Amino acid sequence: MTDPAGPVVEARGVDLTFQTADGPVHALKGVDLTINQGDFVSFIGPSGCGKTTLLRTIAALETPTGGGLTVNGMTPDEARKARAYGYVFQAPGLYPWRTIAQNIALPLEIMGFSKADRAERVQRVLELVDLGGFGGKYPWQLSGGMQQRASIARALSFDADILLMDEPFGALDEIVRDRLNEALLDLWARTGKTIGFVTHSIPEAVYLSTKIVVMSPRPGRITKVIDSPLPRVRPLEIRDSQEFIAIAHEVREGLREGHSYD
Numbered sequence: 001m002t003d004p005a006g007p008v009v010e011a012r013g014v015d016l017t018f019q020t021a022d023g024p025v026h027a028l029k030g031v032d033l034t035i036n037q038g039d040f041v042s043f044i045g046p047s048g049c050g051k052t053t054l055l056r057t058i059a060a061l062e063t064p065t066g067g068g069l070t071v072n073g074m075t076p077d078e079a080r081k082a083r084a085y086g087y088v089f090q091a092p093g094l095y096p097w098r099t100i101a102q103n104i105a106l107p108l109e110i111m112g113f114s115k116a117d118r119a120e121r122v123q124r125v126l127e128l129v130d131l132g133g134f135g136g137k138y139p140w141q142l143s144g145g146m147q148q149r150a151s152i153a154r155a156l157s158f159d160a161d162i163l164l165m166d167e168p169f170g171a172l173d174e175i176v177r178d179r180l181n182e183a184l185l186d187l188w189a190r191t192g193k194t195i196g197f198v199t200h201s202i203p204e205a206v207y208l209s210t211k212i213v214v215m216s217p218r219p220g221r222i223t224k225v226i227d228s229p230l231p232r233v234r235p236l237e238i239r240d241s242q243e244f245i246a247i248a249h250e251v252r253e254g255l256r257e258g259h260s261y262d
């Protein structure tokens, strides 16, 4: 078990260079980062600054070419084998010929959970994302927001401590996104997961996070880490508060300092 407030992810001087036909691409340079148990960490920055690469590196889907990275005190690959991560992609990626329940059960089947255990887990995570009555539906019978909730349920089904989410709500309209942001905070409060979340949206990053990691491209690096003073329980209206606006301003300044949106 991890120490309740101890570090879950520790990155020290992480470098990652992709070798491509057009030469090397320095996707991450000198990344230092600590993510503690129960943190909600957002990664924000312009296209190509390495947000996805950093998330994939934590999840052992990419291997750093330099520096050190541990997850729960293990290598990312060991942590993956210990089922430390659930990963949510931008697209829900549900198989259309499987029901929602069967989609959620798929990783559990691959991991060898018994049929009874799978059924219990599927029902529990469906309720956690407020889709209790929808297990028998097919993905195409659900709205985009519901499909994305189903993909979050799939990532939660095997009780990973860490939920890594790569722009999960990027393709949804703002009203649905607001609702899912609220639901995600609620889920985070109820489960105590540690969450890493990639976004392009300043308000989304500020609303959700305890820690906002601002990144800059060429080479991809962290330019600023902002620890949010906002309380953990956040109604949507908090976005109109002076405190919220001040943090959003700080993020925007961080992006500007990295020459991101100029």
Ligand SMILES: Nc1ncnc2c1ncn2[C@@H]1O[C@H](COP(=O)(O)OP(=O)(O)OP(=O)(O)O)[C@@H](O)[C@H]1O
Binding pocket: 018, 019, 020, 025, 026, 027, 045, 046, 047, 048, 049, 050, 051, 052, 053, 054, 220
């Ligand atoms: N498998 C790969 N092979 C070669 N280059 C890659 C690979 N994956 C990413 N890159 C390059 O690494 C850099 C960082 O990419 P990454 O996708 O991490 O950025 P990002 O900040 O997530 O961008 P976006 O916001 O557009 O998703 C980019 O220049 C990208 O082209």
